[in-house]
Amino acid sequence: MKFTLNGAATDVTSHPMTRLMDVLRVECGLTGTKEGCGEGECGACTVLVNGAPVCSCLVPLAQVEGSDVLTIEGLNGEHPLQQLFMNEVGAQCGICTPGMILTALSLGPAPTLDDIKTTLAGNLCRCTGYSAIYRAVCKWRGLEEPT
Numbered sequence: 787m788k789f790t791l792n793g794a795a796t797d798v799t800s801h802p803m804t805r806l807m808d809v810l811r812v813e814c815g816l817t818g819t820k821e822g823c824g825e826g827e828c829g830a831c832t833v834l835v836n837g838a839p840v841c842s843c844l845v846p847l848a849q850v851e852g853s854d855v856l857t858i859e860g861l862n863g864e865h866p867l868q869q870l871f872m873n874e875v876g877a878q879c880g881i882c883t884p885g886m887i888l889t890a891l892s893l894g895p896a897p898t899l900d901d902i903k904t905t906l907a908g909n910l911c912r913c914t915g916y917s918a919i920y921r922a923v924c925k926w927r928g929l930e931e932p933t
């Protein structure tokens with residue numbers, strides 16, 4: 787099954803009905819994609835498929851054939867939002883962090899704070915209370931920071 791993974795052509799041998807999350811973590815060795823609930827409820831497993839956030843625990847491999855998949859490893863630790871999450875302490879245990887960051891990348895132009903909250907509403911965090919996460923995303927998008 788062929789698709790593009792973090793900008794590189796990839797050919798994997800997992801069964802077409804294997805969860806994308808397992809293909810990424812097990813066959814591709816990219817463990818930055820986290821399993822939280824495994825049921826599409828928490829957003830920890832979010833990756834971008836053709837630029838749109840999807841829960842990789844719900845998506846079978848067959849569904850991404852020919853698609854462009856981006857995981858947190860594709861940012862190489864060099865995206866400014868990753869640094870802002872560290873600066874603002876938007877990551878604690880880190881389970882939600884890859885999914886939060888990738889979902890935030892899907893924000894449209896000139897988002898408001900409400901847009902950010904709505905976009906990230908499917909990504910649950912049990913540690914931070916969300917304020918630090920919103921601060922990081924606001925700083926990245928040049929918005930006045932929430933208090």
Ligand code: FES
Nearest residue numbers: 822823824826843
């Ligand atoms: S692990 Fe996929 S949504 Fe929770």
Ligand code: FES
Nearest residue numbers: 878879911912913
């Ligand atoms: S940092 Fe622990 S769940 Fe968000």
